[in-house]
Amino acid sequence: MSLAKLFALIQYPLPHHLLSRLVGYLADCRSLWLKNTLIRTFIRVFGVDMKEAAEPDPGAYATFNDFFTRALTNDARPLGEGLLCPADGTLSQYGQIDRDHLLQAKGRRFSMMELLGGDEKQARRYRGGSYANIYLSPSDYHRVHMPLAGTLTEMVYVPGRLFSVNAATTNHVPNLFARNERLVCHFDTDQGPMVMVLVGAMIVAAIETVWAGQITPLPRGDVQRMRFDALVRLEKGQEMGRFKLGSTVVMAFSEPVTFTDEIEPGAKMHMGQSLGALKYS
Template identity: 35%
Template sequence: MKKRVITNIVSRSFGKFASHRFHPVLQKFINISYVKLMKLDMSEFKKPKEYRSLNELFTRSLVKKRVIDIADESIISPVDSLITECGRLESDRLLQIKGMEYSVKELLKEISAQNINRILDGEYINFYLSPRDYHRYHVPCDMQVRKAVHIPGRLYPVNLRFLKKKLNLFVENERVILECLNKEGVLFYIVLVGALNVGEMVLTFEERIRTNLDPDIKVYEYEDLWLKRGELFGYFKMGSTIVMLFEKESVELRVKSKDRVKYGIEVAKFKKG
């Protein structure tokens, strides 16, 4: 059996287990055990026993909304995560981790050559979410979503150990690509990358995307879909990775590789003019 099939089946099976609501006593034990095993910081969330399944715990919402008090041109981290790599693309090449390059053109399938050319030599940031992180993702800046592309693929792990040994990991894994513009028309992309045991990548504005189920590439286009900075736009069921890519000479990064960030803090800033 092909490895692609095995990893997808494992992920679907885990997703079924995680979404199952066990007897409250057993569910409480599972939740508390997971929190202890993964060393989750639950200070911003409900108590572990209050979640009716592991999926509810994985996709937990904040009890209190975080205050975002930064400049209008600031780009916030969409997630709580580790920055595995960031910097400037070398033409169309970027890093999944030091020493492991891959191609933007291969990552951004179904995106026009004209728009890919606008990204070449631009800035990028990789956000890695471990299983212990808050799994919801939020809008990094006021933005228009012009297109969503669902690309089925493999579900390899995206942890640091696997990033160091598996070439073209982000290119081979299942992913959802969002083509976006800011208020000034700057082009950027948000790429949600699937991983082993990620049962679903959910978008709040697009229910037709069914990850780890639909075998065909699907493209969805939007006329006037605007999202506000800080707004929830979806969640991973388990940890995974987000890659952001920006039009050439459009942003200044405010983070570096190996920084830990939380949703709501500034990670980059659009250049004025």
């Protein structure tokens, strides 16, 4: 048995949510000694370039979470043409949606309907369209931005487990993205419907959106659908949410995307980098 498969298997009996909440408590701790130790250790271990940060002084952050979700300077991530990568990370998979299925990893697919919380009507809108999965490692910039301009129509919280979403787990845990806790954000765009799914993961302390603040953790229960009285319109490249520790974004489009030849599965991407083009982009 490979180490990667063993790593995936030992996660099944672990108390995912308890571990994540404990990490969240530490990440929100305001003890100067503890938070400064955590931040400086993280910078050293992961080689974080603080020159990109809007606030380059590690000691200026009130908590580790504030550091982890830090803003970058205005020129750190220039926006490209067409469809944009929504976050720094690894482009794990992308392509056309095959009826109801998306590729999770080589030999493993998952259902669009299950990803969207069992919503068959919404899933049908994306048949024949395109998708892309971006994995954010702990060392990446953790704010998520809009690949296209869009208007929010609905947000859906889907409860679930919190398996790690790194390559080892993605390769060995079936239906991983449709199994983990996640936040599904539906948008209308000039290119047709678009959905952004922020997938939770082991030790991810929380998921936030710019229009509703921190959403997870929520008490686990049924799927929760949320609409908002105020119009939420976000422009291309504008921040839409953030992860407190690493995770994955799955985004899908009702129309086919012509992906650029310059990308491939496993490519390291930056937020704002061009992924390709839709018909009118």
